[in-house]
Amino acid sequence: MTAFADQTCSPFAKVSGCDLQVPLVQGGAISYANFDYAASAPALQxxxxxxxxxxxxxxxxxxxxxxxxxxxxxxxxxxxxxxxxxxxxxxxxxxxxxxxxxxxxxxxxxxxxxxxxxxxxxxxxxxxxxxxxxxxxxxxxxxxxxxxxxxxxxxxxxxxxxxxxxxxxxxxxxxxxxxxxxxxxxxxxxxxxxxxxxxxxxxxxxxxxxxxxxxxxxxxxxxxxxxxxxxxxxxxxxxxxxxxxxxxxxxxxxxxxxxxxxxxxxxxxxxxxxxxxxxxxxxxxxxxxxFDESTVLEHERYLTHRLRYGLKTVPGVNFLRIWRDSTDAVGIVAFTVEGFEPGQVAAYLSAEHGIGVRDGRFCAHPLLARLGVDSALRASIGLGTTTADVDRLIDAVSTLVEKGPTWQYARTEGHWNPTPDPRPFGDSDQGGAPCGF
Missing domain, CATH: 3.40.640.10 (Type I PLP-dependent aspartate aminotransferase-like (Major domain))
Known part of the structure; x- marks a missing residue:
């Protein structure tokens, strides 16, 4: 069994936000599972x-x-x-x-x-x-x-x-x-x-x-x-x-x-x-x-394989791939879920599971057009990603496909959002995110 199995904390240096707690629409809070490293990675300690x-x-x-x-x-x-x-x-x-x-x-x-x-x-x-x-x-x-x-x-x-x-x-x-x-x-x-x-x-x-x-x-x-x-x-x-x-x-x-x-x-x-x-x-x-290069690479490849394997078992999940003969990739997994728009899935993962992924066309419109999709989901892995995070994402997508969301979602100003959204935003004096910093 790999050294990364059942990992609940990163084997590498601490990243900013690794202990962040985020609110859920159904109430309570949960540790944030960040799968948006490809957009912007948190700061290393x-x-x-x-x-x-x-x-x-x-x-x-x-x-x-x-x-x-x-x-x-x-x-x-x-x-x-x-x-x-x-x-x-x-x-x-x-x-x-x-x-x-x-x-x-x-x-x-x-x-x-x-x-x-x-x-x-x-x-x-x-x-x-x-x-x-x-x-x-x-x-x-x-x-x-x-x-x-x-x-x-x-x-x-x-x-x-x-x-x-x-x-x-x-x-x-x-x-x-x-x-x-x-x-x-x-x-x-x-x-x-x-x-x-x-x-x-x-x-x-x-x-x-x-x-x-x-x-x-x-x-x-x-x-x-x-x-x-x-x-x-x-x-x-x-x-x-x-x-x-x-x-x-x-x-x-x-x-x-x-x-x-x-x-x-x-x-x-x-x-x-x-x-x-x-x-x-x-x-x-x-x-x-x-960092030891081989250890970092093993960590990334293990988690990426675990994520791909887990999502592959979920009905309706389809992966994006550019070349048939490509044999290596960094820790990025792009996919769609049949029956759900990518923005809706991303909103659901955030609102009900505290998981951050990216959705859209990723500033690569010609490539998405070539791959035959209008938009997709992207889960990206980094030094702070753990097996617990990966398993949580797999379970959340599986739950969506099997049971559907527990909250209502709608497009507002071009973006999918939970309706209503009881989570606090923007005003730290009212218990929201610390935008006043």
Whole structure:
């Protein structure tokens, strides 16, 4: 029997909210079962501890002579080295701090000197930005192998500056062979960028080994929800492009007649940076790098298999899958339940069972259309997920199919909600959620 069987607490460091109690519509409260890690992951304890330590020293960075400013500057700049080591960046790759993955990919899109080739499985963040400089979309096939051959044909037919792909699908979690795709791109004189928003929290990434030229990911999906992201990539395009934002910090000198821009990374980090967000991201990288990789992977695969196996026994549950020959995925399970709209199921799970899942089209409309569904449910697993959480989700879906909900649900302003909804929201003075913090 696996070491994770009958687990009621995470074997890893504590995550924020692991002891959260949430109200139920039928009365009482229950511990929150979070299956929405793919949207935003809770903070690791190591991250909140780092922020608590830094807060007294928070100050303006780079130009302050005060002691707090020196400390903040050191934390901000040393975070570049932390991120660089976390992904084993090459010597010619720089670390640019951004707001999130979307911001990183939009920044890169303005630096690409030519067409970008993408697949039609991408999150909108890795689909929409490339249109401004020439986006060529490769429709996927039923298998990864045939999809790769289509990429080869596209790159061989007409030169492209960049191939931009997802590291792990945000809908199904399925992985692409990044090292192979990087080799193919380079053989065609093309660089490769990877949207690692879903990959980075689950798998170690080695830029030197894989040959990835550009990598983007978000702190809020990697257990550092403090508003920072990162773009790691080759310097030449970043140095040649116009600054992502024009302003202080991005310049060497300014006159009334012109400006001399600084090189990357400063070139693309104008304005007062998110020092706390960057420190949190670095702390998350340190924490993730400190876990035993094989243990984390075993934990994730065990829970994902347990969830899939359990849901498979429930009549009417159908899973989403992109490729017939995919053999690996991060801890994401996307599914539908016959006879129920995904939004209705999500509302039921929250209201009657204290379970949080995601429903909708997951900012991947072309992929959902290809898979033949208008919307779906997504349960995503993270470091704080336990076997007890997984079993609770399986039981709740089974109960819904067998007996139906015990509460009434209706669409209000486009969203499914329990009617009435007696749970407190928003006003902490009235016993609601602490929105006043």
């Amino acid at each position: 190591q991250v909140t501890d780092r922020i608590a330590d830094l807060l007294p020293y928070y100050a303006s960075v780079h130009r302050g002579a005060g002691y707090a400013s020196r400390i903040s500057t050191d934390c901000y700049e040393s975070a570049r080295g932390t991120v660089s080591r976390f992904v084993n960046a090459a010597d010619d790759q720089v670390v640019v701090f951004t707001r999130n993955t979307t911001d990183s990919l939009n920044l890169l899109a303005d630096c690409v000197p030519g067409d970008t080739v993408v697949l039609d499985v991408e999150h909108h963040a890795n689909f929409l930005p490339w249109a401004r400089n020439g986006r060529r979309v490769v429709p996927i096939a039923d298998t990864i192998e045939e999809t790769i051959q289509r990429v080869v044909a596209e790159l061989c037919t007409k030169p492209a500056a960049l191939l931009a792909v997802t590291g792990a699908s945000n809908v199904t979690g399925e992985l692409l062979p990044l090292e192979r795709l990087a080799w193919i791109a380079h053989q065609c004189g093309t660089r490769i960028a990877v949207d690692a928003a879903q990959l980075a929290p689950h798998r170690r990434i080695d830029l030197r080994t894989t040959g990835i030229d550009y990598l983007a990911f978000s702190g809020h999906k990697a257990y550092a929800p403090f508003g920072a992201g990162v773009l790691v990539g080759r310097r030449d395009w970043l140095d040649a492009a116009e600054p992502h934002l024009a302003g202080g910090g991005a310049v060497r000198s300014v006159t009334t007649d012109g400006v001399e821009w600084a090189p990357a990374p400063q070139r693309h980090e104008a304005g007062s940076p998110n020092v706390l967000g960057v420190a949190a991201l670095a702390a998350a990288c340190d924490a993730l790098a400190g």
